[in-house]
């Protein structure tokens with residue numbers, strides 16, 4: 001379970017408010033899609049959850065552990081796998097070596113420097129590649145794969161970490177529609193089979209409706225929609241992408257008032 005409480009993030013000495021007072025919980029095994037216009041704060045939110053970005057205020061708990069608890073930092077990072085829009089693979093390494101990078105949190109520093117992974121680590125990496133349908137590419141160079149295949153290697157690398165959460169920041173933004181569906185289907189299958197929590201930021205509403213169980217809408221750093229996909233409507237799309245900021249603000253304040261009176 002992820003718990004986020006009063007999360008705020010400001011950049012540039014407080015001149016850019018990227019996130020303002022974000023609070024929500026995500027149950028283990030849920031598939032959540034973050035929607036929002038460019039600059040809304042989706043990447044910042046995902047990066048705060050995996051500790052890449054330090055929040056200005058507020059708290060995040062992963063299975064009850066505060067993410068910046070220095071005693072548990074390595075263990076918490078291990079539990080959160082990250083998938084990036086640009087894949088972030090090491091192009092000159094093989095596909096298998098890239099996936100083995102997901103095992104780095106489990107091996108000692110000298111082992112990783114010498115690339116001395118155990119047979120067990122190699123088997124885990126091959127198993128993860130098999131799950132994303134790419135075990136036959138294990139010994140190819142990463143840059144010889146198509147974009148969609150590279151993204152599936154990125155997912156295998158996250159999976160090799162044995163995470164309880166996978167965060168994916170616009171994982172299909174640079175892919176053709178068929179590859180995008182393949183990548184999201186892999187993420188959904190992983191969620192279903194392993195009960196892993198998946199949080200994905202997307203720009204495509206159709207894909208969000210098809211894959212999400214829950215949609216969170218962010219605009220100007222505020223959470224303005226949070227609904228099960230079955231209740232998500234065109235009005236919500238309008239609020240997230242088109243409504244003027246003051247209309248959104250009014251609706252947000254009105255809903256907050258209703259919540260506090262329930």
Ligand SMILES: Nc1ncnc2c1ncn2[C@@H]1O[C@H](COP(=O)(O)OP(=O)(O)OP(=O)(O)O)[C@@H](O)[C@H]1O
Nearest residue numbers: 011012016018036037038039040041042043044045
């Ligand atoms: N490292 C940074 N330094 C300064 N400002 C930043 C930084 N990262 C993001 N921002 C600003 O924070 C705000 C939120 O950006 P963020 O990248 O989180 O939005 P986003 O919803 O992910 O956008 P996109 O969909 O375009 O990726 C924007 O105003 C952006 O310019």
